Amino acid sequence: MHAWRVHEYGNYRELLTWEECDEPSPPEAGVVVEVEAAGLNFPDLLFIAGKYQVKAPLPFVPGMEASGRVIAAGKKSRFGAGDRVIATNLWGAFGERMALPDQTCFRMPDQMTGVHAAALTIVYQTGYFALDYRARLQKGEVLLVHGGSGGVGTAAIQIGKALGATVIATAGNDEKLDICRRCGADHLINYRDDDFVREVKKLTSGRGADVIFDPIGGDVFDSSLKCIAFGGRVLVIGFASGRIPEVRTNRILLKNISVIGLNWGNHQFHEPARIHATHDRLCEMYCNGEIEPIIYREYQRNQLPEALAAIEKRASYGKVILRMRSE
Numbered sequence: 001m002h003a004w005r006v007h008e009y010g011n012y013r014e015l016l017t018w019e020e021c022d023e024p025s026p027p028e029a030g031v032v033v034e035v036e037a038a039g040l041n042f043p044d045l046l047f048i049a050g051k052y053q054v055k056a057p058l059p060f061v062p063g064m065e066a067s068g069r070v071i072a073a074g075k076k077s078r079f080g081a082g083d084r085v086i087a088t089n090l091w092g093a094f095g096e097r098m099a100l101p102d103q104t105c106f107r108m109p110d111q112m113t114g115v116h117a118a119a120l121t122i123v124y125q126t127g128y129f130a131l132d133y134r135a136r137l138q139k140g141e142v143l144l145v146h147g148g149s150g151g152v153g154t155a156a157i158q159i160g161k162a163l164g165a166t167v168i169a170t171a172g173n174d175e176k177l178d179i180c181r182r183c184g185a186d187h188l189i190n191y192r193d194d195d196f197v198r199e200v201k202k203l204t205s206g207r208g209a210d211v212i213f214d215p216i217g218g219d220v221f222d223s224s225l226k227c228i229a230f231g232g233r234v235l236v237i238g239f240a241s242g243r244i245p246e247v248r249t250n251r252i253l254l255k256n257i258s259v260i261g262l263n264w265g266n267h268q269f270h271e272p273a274r275i276h277a278t279h280d281r282l283c284e285m286y287c288n289g290e291i292e293p294i295i296y297r298e299y300q301r302n303q304l305p306e307a308l309a310a311i312e313k314r315a316s317y318g319k320v321i322l323r324m325r326s327e
C-alpha cells in the first residue's frame with residue numbers, strides 16, 4: 001500500500017513523501033481500515049516536527065483520525081469486514097490503509113457521510129469532554145469560546161449551544177467570525193479590532209463569562225482571567241499561540257474560579273468507556289442535527305502538504321479533510 005511518511009522530524013514540506021509501505025495486518029482485537037477520508041489536526045504539524053508531548057517512532061505515517069471500511073478483522077475483534085467505521089490513533093491516518101485496536105475504532109451511523117465522520121472525533125470529543133464532563137456547563141450559563149472558527153472552537157460553539165449556553169465567540173477576521181455565527185454563536189468579537197475583555201464585560205453586564213474555552217493560551221489566557229465570572233471555570237485546551245501561560249494562584253482564590261485542564265487523548269488510557277459513551281452521544285447529536293462539522297476544504301490525497309499549510313498559515317477554519325479515495 002501507499003502512505004504519506006516521514007523518516008525524520010522536521011518541516012513537513014521537506015520531509016513528507018508518498019511512498020510504498022508494508023501492508024498492515026490487524027491486531028488480534030483490532031482491524032485494518034481502508035481509509036476513505038482523513039481529518040487533519042493542528043497536532044499533526046507538531047508530530048511531524050517532533051514537538052508533540054509524545055514522539056512517533058520513526059519512520060511513521062502521520063494522521064490522527066479517519067473514516068473508512070474494515071477490510072480485515074482480528075479473531076477477537078468486535079468488527080467484521082465491510083463495517084463502516086471511524087478510526088482514531090496518534091498516527092497512521094494519512095495512508096491507504098491503517099491498522100488499529102478496537103478500542104480506538106467506532107461505528108459510523110448510516111446517515112453520516114465519510115467526510116463528516118473523519119471530522120467528528122477529535123474536536124467534538126474534546127469539546128464535549130471539556131464542556132460537559134470537565135466544566136459541567138449548565139443551561140443558561142455564558143460560555144466564551146476563543147479561536148471559535150478553528151477545529152475545536154467550532155465544535156465547542158455547537159456543543160455549547162446544544163447544552164443550552166449563551167455563546168460568545170472570538171476570532172481574528174470577519175470571515176472567521178461568520179463561521180462562528182454559522183455554528184450558532186450568539187455574540188461575536190473580532191479580537192484584533194476590539195478588546196475582548198471589555199466586550200465580554202459589556203455583554204454580561206460586568207459579570208463575565210461562566211465558562212471560558214481556551215485553545216490559544218498565552219496572552220489570551222492571561223486576559224481571560226479578567227473577564228471570568230465569580231465561580232467561573234477556565235478550560236485549558238491548548239496553546240495555539242505558542243506560549244504556555246502561568247497563573248498566580250491568588251487570582252484563582254480571589255475570584256473563586258477553577259482552572260481546568262483537559263487532555264482528551266489521555267482518556268484512552270484512563271477512561272476508554274467514557275470515550276465510547278461520548279461517541280454514542282455525539283452520533284445522536286449529529287443525527288438530530290444539533291452538531292455538524294464545518295468543512296473548510298476537501299483536499300485530494302496528493303495535496304497533503306498544501307492541506308497542512310492551510311492550518312499552519314491560519315487560513316483554514318473548521319476541519320480540513322484529506323480525501324484518500326472517493327466513495
Ligand SMILES: NC(=O)c1ccc[n+]([C@@H]2O[C@H](COP(=O)([O-])OP(=O)(O)OC[C@H]3O[C@@H](n4cnc5c(N)ncnc54)[C@H](OP(=O)(O)O)[C@@H]3O)[C@@H](O)[C@H]2O)c1
Nearest residue numbers: 042147150151152171172215237238239240241262263264
Ligand atoms: N486538550 C485536548 O485534548 C486537545 C484536543 C484537540 C486539540 N487541542 C489543541 O487545541 C488547539 C487548537 O486546535 P485546532 O484543531 O482547533 O486548531 P485550528 O483549527 O488550527 O484552530 C486554531 C485557531 O487558533 C487561533 N489562533 C490564535 N493564535 C494563533 C496562533 N498564534 N497560531 C495559530 N492559531 C492561532 C486561530 O484563529 P484566529 O486566526 O481567529 O485567531 C485558529 O483558528 C491546538 O493547540 C491543539 O493542540 C487540544
